[in-house]
Amino acid sequence: MGVGCGAARTRRWIADEERREAERRAGAARRPPAPEWLIERGLDRNNLVAVHTGECWDPGKRVRPVTRAQAIEALRHQVPACSKCRPDTALGIEA
């Protein structure tokens, strides 16, 4: 003990903080991931304009997350597949 005492306490404090930070990050990782599929609506709520993958870089403003089954269903009901992210290809559906 002696001179190094304060530094050791500081290191321990930093280690604690780092552990808490790591736990925060692990908690964030446990949150549900971004949706895999998106459906884009038109101005009319009932008008579906496109199906997107969750990775689409241009999904439009009025999208909502849907399940894979819902995305397949939409494509089968003539909702167009986005031409940028090709969800029909990702889902194995022939357009």
Ligand SMILES: [Zn+2]
């Ligand atoms: Zn798209």
